[in-house]
Amino acid sequence: xxxxxxxxxxxxxxxxxxxxxxxxxxxxxxxxxxxxxxxxxxxxxxxxxxxxxxxxxxxxxxxxxxxxxxxxxxxxxxxxxxxxxxxxxxxxxxxxxxxxxxxxxxxxxxxxxxxxxxxxxxxxxxxxxxxxxxxxxxxxxxxxxxxxxxxxxxxxxxxxxxxxxxxxxxxxxxxxxxxxxxxxxxxxx
Numbered sequence: 001x002x003x004x005x006x007x008x009x010x011x012x013x014x015x016x017x018x019x020x021x022x023x024x025x026x027x028x029x030x031x032x033x034x035x036x037x038x039x040x041x042x043x044x045x046x047x048x049x050x051x052x053x054x055x056x057x058x059x060x061x062x063x064x065x066x067x068x069x070x071x072x073x074x075x076x077x078x079x080x081x082x083x084x085x086x087x088x089x090x091x092x093x094x095x096x097x098x099x100x101x102x103x104x105x106x107x108x109x110x111x112x113x114x115x116x117x118x119x120x121x122x123x124x125x126x127x128x129x130x131x132x133x134x135x136x137x138x139x140x141x142x143x144x145x146x147x148x149x150x151x152x153x154x155x156x157x158x159x160x161x162x163x164x165x166x167x168x169x170x171x172x173x174x175x176x177x178x179x180x181x182x183x184x185x186x187x188x189x
Contacts, residue, residue, distance in 0.1 A: 006129040013128045019082040111135040
């Protein structure tokens with residue numbers, strides 16, 4: 001990423017950090033009610049929650065509209081227009097990545113918010129762009145996708161770019177299944 005872009009993103013992130021504020025009462029949890037007409041379908045214990053609990057709110061379309069974290073005894077975060085600015089920063093950051101379609105804006109919003117949270121708490125972390133790019137690099141993994149093509153017959157494997165065409169035999173699939181069963185015995189049915 002170009003150094004000028006890094007500086008621009010850092011300045012925008014620092015400006016966004018200054019917008020973190022106490023959440024309005026409408027976002028805070030309501031006192032529990034003993035309403036017998038509302039069935040409890042699940043109970044979460046402390047061991048069920050891994051990491052810090054970070055509530056977020058979504059709109060009717062499922063788009064996150066507010067994110068929070070706990071700072072001392074207060075719930076703080078971004079909501080409304082301030083959260084929209086977080087979304088715009090994530091969208092612009094995505095455009096600056098090469099290739100830009102490696103990671104989605106929802107992931108980037110989460111990574112940027114994590115940087116905001118940790119820097120607000122004065123934790124020692126990498127610079128803004130380095131932190132977010134590090135999150136992206138650690139989450140992107142190379143994988144294999146197998147797509148069977150009906151009636152395709154090949155004599156020997158060949159490649160087109162990074163795509164390899166090869167014959168998948170019954171023996172190959174049997175070996176794959178045996179290795180999978182050894183690696184993940186819980187998946188056996």
